Amino acid sequence: MLYNQPDPLEVKVLSRRFTLPNSQSIETYLANDGYKALEKALGLTQEQIIDEVKASGLRGRGGAGFPTGLKWSFVPRQSPKPKYIMVNADESEPGTCKDRLLIEYDPHQLIEGVIIAGLAVGAQQGYVYIRGEYRYLIDVMDRAIDEAYAKGILGDNVMGRGVKFHLATHSGAGAYECGEESALLESFEGKRGNPRIRPPFPAVAGCYQSPTILNNVETFCAVPPIFLHGGAYFAGLGTPKNGGTRLFCLSGHINKPGVYELPMGFNLMRMIKEVGGGMRGGKKLKAVIPGGSSCPVLKADECDIAMDFDSVAAAKSMLGSGGVVVMDEDTCMVNAALRIMKFYAHESCGWCIPCREGTTWLKKLLTRFHEGMGQRSDIVLIGDLSKNMLGRTFCPLGDAAAMPTIAFVEKFQDEFEAHLDGRPCPFEKSSRLVAV
Amino acid sequence: MTFSPELEARFEKFLAKYPADRKRSAVIPMLIYAQDEVGAITDELVQEVAKRTGATPLQVTEVVGFYSMLHRKPQGKYHVQVCTNISCLLVGGAELWEQACHKLGIGHKETTKDGRISIEEVECMGACSWAPAVQVNYDFYHDVTPEQFDKLIDGLAAGKKPEEIAEVKKVSC
Numbered sequence: 202m203l204y205n206q207p208d209p210l211e212v213k214v215l216s217r218r219f220t221l222p223n224s225q226s227i228e229t230y231l232a233n234d235g236y237k238a239l240e241k242a243l244g245l246t247q248e249q250i251i252d253e254v255k256a257s258g259l260r261g262r263g264g265a266g267f268p269t270g271l272k273w274s275f276v277p278r279q280s281p282k283p284k285y286i287m288v289n290a291d292e293s294e295p296g297t298c299k300d301r302l303l304i305e306y307d308p309h310q311l312i313e314g315v316i317i318a319g320l321a322v323g324a325q326q327g328y329v330y331i332r333g334e335y336r337y338l339i340d341v342m343d344r345a346i347d348e349a350y351a352k353g354i355l356g357d358n359v360m361g362r363g364v365k366f367h368l369a370t371h372s373g374a375g376a377y378e379c380g381e382e383s384a385l386l387e388s389f390e391g392k393r394g395n396p397r398i399r400p401p402f403p404a405v406a407g408c409y410q411s412p413t414i415l416n417n418v419e420t421f422c423a424v425p426p427i428f429l430h431g432g433a434y435f436a437g438l439g440t441p442k443n444g445g446t447r448l449f450c451l452s453g454h455i456n457k458p459g460v461y462e463l464p465m466g467f468n469l470m471r472m473i474k475e476v477g478g479g480m481r482g483g484k485k486l487k488a489v490i491p492g493g494s495s496c497p498v499l500k501a502d503e504c505d506i507a508m509d510f511d512s513v514a515a516a517k518s519m520l521g522s523g524g525v526v527v528m529d530e531d532t533c534m535v536n537a538a539l540r541i542m543k544f545y546a547h548e549s550c551g552w553c554i555p556c557r558e559g560t561t562w563l564k565k566l567l568t569r570f571h572e573g574m575g576q577r578s579d580i581v582l583i584g585d586l587s588k589n590m591l592g593r594t595f596c597p598l599g600d601a602a603a604m605p606t607i608a609f610v611e612k613f614q615d616e617f618e619a620h621l622d623g624r625p626c627p628f629e630k631s632s633r634l635v636a637v
Numbered sequence: 638m639t640f641s642p643e644l645e646a647r648f649e650k651f652l653a654k655y656p657a658d659r660k661r662s663a664v665i666p667m668l669i670y671a672q673d674e675v676g677a678i679t680d681e682l683v684q685e686v687a688k689r690t691g692a693t694p695l696q697v698t699e700v701v702g703f704y705s706m707l708h709r710k711p712q713g714k715y716h717v718q719v720c721t722n723i724s725c726l727l728v729g730g731a732e733l734w735e736q737a738c739h740k741l742g743i744g745h746k747e748t749t750k751d752g753r754i755s756i757e758e759v760e761c762m763g764a765c766s767w768a769p770a771v772q773v774n775y776d777f778y779h780d781v782t783p784e785q786f787d788k789l790i791d792g793l794a795a796g797k798k799p800e801e802i803a804e805v806k807k808v809s810c
Contacts, residue, residue: 204767204779204808283656295722295761328654333669333706334762336775369654372666375706377760391664391692393703409659452724452765459766494723494761524765526724540726544760550703 204302205459208476212438214446215422216462219306225341227348230309236354238428242317243362247278250321254424256432258444263289263380263417264493264522265597266510275404276322276412285408286318286327287389287415291373291380293332294493295544296524299448299460300418304331304338307422308345314421316359316366317428318414325365328408330385333374342370377548381596382407382415384550395552396596417522419448439465443509447520451477453527454484466507473504473527484529488613492521494541495601497608498534518608533628534616538609539567545602556599559590563606573623580617584610638685644674648689660690664700668707676711705760713748713755715793718772721758724765733769733786734758740790754793767808773799776807 203219218224218233227235242250255270276284288311292300304311315327331339346368349355357365371389373379379388383397386407407413423445427435436444443465449472452458456478463472469491473479480486486501491508496519499506506516513520528537546560566583569575587603587610594600610617619627640648647670648663655662667686672678678701687694701707719725719734737756741749748755764770767779771786776799778789785805792802799807 292763293761296724296765297761298763298765298767301763332763333704334772334775337777371654371662372669374665374669374704376704388665389662390659391661391690391700392696393699409656450766452768453727458768490723524724526727526765528727532727537723537726540721540723544722547760 205457205461208457208459208461210467210476211462212446212464213462214426214435214438215303215310215419215448216306216460218310219302224306225308225345227309227345227352230307231352234429235309236313236360238425239313239316239354240360241428242320243360243364245320247321247323250317250428253427253432254321257423257427257435258432258439258442259420259423259427259435260443260510261417262419262423262447262523264294264495264519266520269416269420269423272404272416273318273321273414275402276414277405278322278412280412282411283326283409284319284322284324285411285413286315286322286324287386287403287408287413288315288327288329288418288421289380289382289385289415290329290331290335290338290418291385292335292418292522293377293380294495294522294524295541296450296452296490296493296526297522298450298452299523301335301338302460303418303422303448304335305341308342309349310422310425311342311418312345312349312355312368314424315368316355317424318416318421319366320364322412322414324414325367327366327368328389329368329370330379330389331370331372332379333372336372339370339372346370376550377544378550378596378598381598384596385415386413393550395550396598398595419523440507440509440512442511447508447523449476449508450524451527452524454481454529454532455479455527456481463508466509466512469499469504469506469508469525472508472525477527480527480529482529484531486527487530487532488528488534488537490524490526490528490605492519493524494526494544495519495597495605496521497604498537498612500612531628533571533626534609534613535567535571535620536626536628538606539564539571541605542567542602545598549598549602553594553596553599555590555593556602559586559599560602562586563602567606570617570620571626573620573625575617575621577618577621580610580614638681640671641674644670652689661692661696663690664692664697665704668697668701669704672707678707678709708746711748711752714753715755715773715799717754717756717790717793718759718762719756720760720762720764720768720770720772722761724761725768725770728768729783730769732783733771733781736783736786737790740787741794749794753796754790773807778805779808781805
């Protein structure tokens with residue numbers, strides 16, 4: 202069963218098998234171009250594989266948008282250490298729910314992408330780190346891995362070509378921080394999910410201090426189509442330097458929330474109106490978070506932009522993980538900022554003081570505001586505090602908490618002012634206070 | 638400490654996944670699966686996982702305190718998790734959470750007296766496009782209405798299993 206109906210505007214590349222009956226099974230996969238990309242890649246040199254990924258313009262789908270081919274090229278292939286491939290399936294950025302579908306409907310596409318990454322750097326072992334809440338997906342992935350072993354696609358002799366590649370799942374146990382690459386590696390090694398200082402980056406010293414390719418699920422899933430149809434084809438689907446399609450997760454006050462695969466650079470307004478079916482109840486659009494809760498909010502009049510990494514960055518936000526959260530005119534921006542800050546305060550791992558103390562302090566300030574006990578000087582204090590967190594932590598969680606807060610305060614200062622002097626929240630009906 | 642043959646088999650598989658000198662990697666997967674069987678992370682379980690993975694009991698204890706899904710006290714037979722993060726908040730997740738608290742007379746991470754239901758307000762569980770979302774143990778429920786949620790809580794409280802409650806259907810396969 203699909204969670205939402207496909208839209209005619211979609212360009213289905215990664216999600217094209219989602220609607221097939223029994224799409225999880227290796228038989229369905231093999232009958233629909235499955236493992237043909239791997240066969241092609243097996244005939245290429247490591248340089249050729251990396252060059253093809255570079256040519257595709259694929260950029261990391263986890264949030265940062267770093268060019269994938271370049272990331273792979275940083276792995277010291279001559280190193281005597283074993284190399285590892287690590288799949289980040291710790292999807293937990295609020296607003297994001299796409300990796301779940303990629304694993305649920307097409308686990309073999311992920312496996313194929315991972316094996317090709319292994320070929321690119323000479324890795325013989327990969328792991329899929331899946332968040333603990335996605336227990337059923339661990340089972341889906343384990344079944345798919347077993348099928349691939351049974352068909353000789355994984356193992357000591359991949360497709361009879363004398364190459365070795367092994368793959369296994371790994372369960373997390375609930376921690377947003379572990380979606381950050383270095384914290385994920387710590388967690389994978391059986392420790393608390395605290396980030397590591399970088400450099401060295403995982404490409405050089407990752408899993409067990411060995412060279413590691415670490416990418417998001419969607420990034421690996423884009424690899425088979427690249428080798429099936431060529432890097433140029435993939436690049437051509439998107440905008441310059443932003444190759445391919447993207448699984449956008451539409452949520453919030455729209456008529457047809459869902460996960461839709463659209464070309465990179467698709468217009469945000471059109472995404473809301475046409476793909477998302479417009480605003481619920483005919484309400485007016487107030488704001489959009491374009492790429493998960495870490496991304497600065499856009500006001501309604503800032504939403505006429507192309508959804509690719511560079512265009513959204515030019516609008517002073519981020520494309521992030523593709524979680525598009527749409528908010529209507531009745532949404533209290535103070536409450537939205539507060540809920541997001543409660544999340545970061547809860548998820549801060551406590552390793553860096555600016556983040557640990559900053560998120561908690563901001564949570565307190567925003568709570569006070571929302572309860573009508575804020576002071577005018579708090580508006581400045583919130584901005585000040587946030588700016589002092591930026592760039593002062595090991596990992597980007599501190600930035601992820603600070604950046605949206607700065608945007609909420611700057612863009613919706615009138616709403617913050619409306620909460621001052623003991624006035625109750627003007628949106629009270631639609632913004633119940635939640636206690637975390 | 639003895640476990641069911643199924644869990645023992647799972648442990649064996651876990652330990653085989655990692656290089657011989659890296660068994661500590663199995664700590665978190667072992668803890669979370671063992672917790673499902675034992676009911677909570679007991680001191681005995683910490684010792685056992687430490688022994689089997691070559692970690693020290695302190696290293697295992699450190700981990701238990703860090704991850705939100707690992708808990709030292711038993712939860713209810715049905716652990717109802719309500720997401721109130723931004724996407725769910727916008728479409729009624731916070732109201733569902735209040736509903737759960739009021740109906741059961743318990744709060745965040747508390748359990749009903751009969752031990753059947755515990756509730757937790759959770760962070761994003763990756764169901765944003767099908768919000769508001771609720772998870773009962775490991776099963777997902779999407780687009781949950783207040784009426785459906787009422788039936789779910791009533792049913793669980795009355796001794797039914799989630800699959801016996803016709804009004805709600807889990808979505809995960």
